[in-house]
Amino acid sequence: GAVVSQHPSWVICKSGTSVKIECRSLDFQATTxxxxxxxPKQSLMLMATSNEGSKATYEQGVEKDKFLINHASLTLSTLxxxxxxxxxxxxxxxxxxxxGSYGYTFGSGTRLTVV
Amino acid sequence: GQQLNQSPQSMFIQxxxxxxxxxxxxxxxxxxxxxxxxxxxxxxxxxALYKAGELTSNGRLTAQFGxxxxxxxxxxxxxxxxxxxxxxxxGEDFGNEKLTFGTGTRLTIIP
Numbered sequence: 001g002a003v004v005s006q007h008p009s010w011v012i013c014k015s016g017t018s019v020k021i022e023c024r025s026l027d028f029q030a031t032t033x034x035x036x037x038x039x040p041k042q043s044l045m046l047m048a049t050s051n052e053g054s055k056a057t058y059e060q061g062v063e064k065d066k067f068l069i070n071h072a073s074l075t076l077s078t079l080x081x082x083x084x085x086x087x088x089x090x091x092x093x094x095x096x097x098x099x100g101s102y103g104y105t106f107g108s109g110t111r112l113t114v115v
Numbered sequence: 116g117q118q119l120n121q122s123p124q125s126m127f128i129q130x131x132x133x134x135x136x137x138x139x140x141x142x143x144x145x146x147x148x149x150x151x152x153x154x155x156x157x158x159x160x161x162x163a164l165y166k167a168g169e170l171t172s173n174g175r176l177t178a179q180f181g182x183x184x185x186x187x188x189x190x191x192x193x194x195x196x197x198x199x200x201x202x203x204x205x206g207e208d209f210g211n212e213k214l215t216f217g218t219g220t221r222l223t224i225i226p
Contacts (some may be wrong), residue, residue, distance in 0.1 A: 095214075
């Protein structure tokens, strides 16, 4: 079945630094990738949608200059949290799908802690 | 962003009991999905529903797509310890390729 690998699974960074999270589709070509943020005991909130080779579409209220998304290939999307602050600490999850399929496959998530 | 309302918010049951949870929306969706999330993991798809009125089973799980397209339910029969986790519904609009997630139902099994 479709597998999405997310790396790292957890990261601790200092306030003011940037962190990059990778999302890879291992056995299919992901024409569209999605990035979610999940705070403790809350649901998944979509941050942005990215299509390979084009700019990401951000949801209302999500700062595109703070959360940089790059979907340079059909198997890799990256989310960079720039100038991270403690309030950015959260669980970030990516999801991928391919055109014509009904499936959304999720990565295992990245726990970001900003200290 | 928009969220779907799930109920109950949490459930405490004994092993072997049946479980029922539902999801409602003010908007119509063309696809309903049910996911389970374990602590520190991403959601895993349990059941996908594509037609209004559709009733689909996956082992001990049964889910239905409401006729109005604004609701769905998930039943789990004869619960076992590994059923513990958070269950999310998600809806997808046709032509709007993204999911809207429900508020989640946390299932706990009491020893």
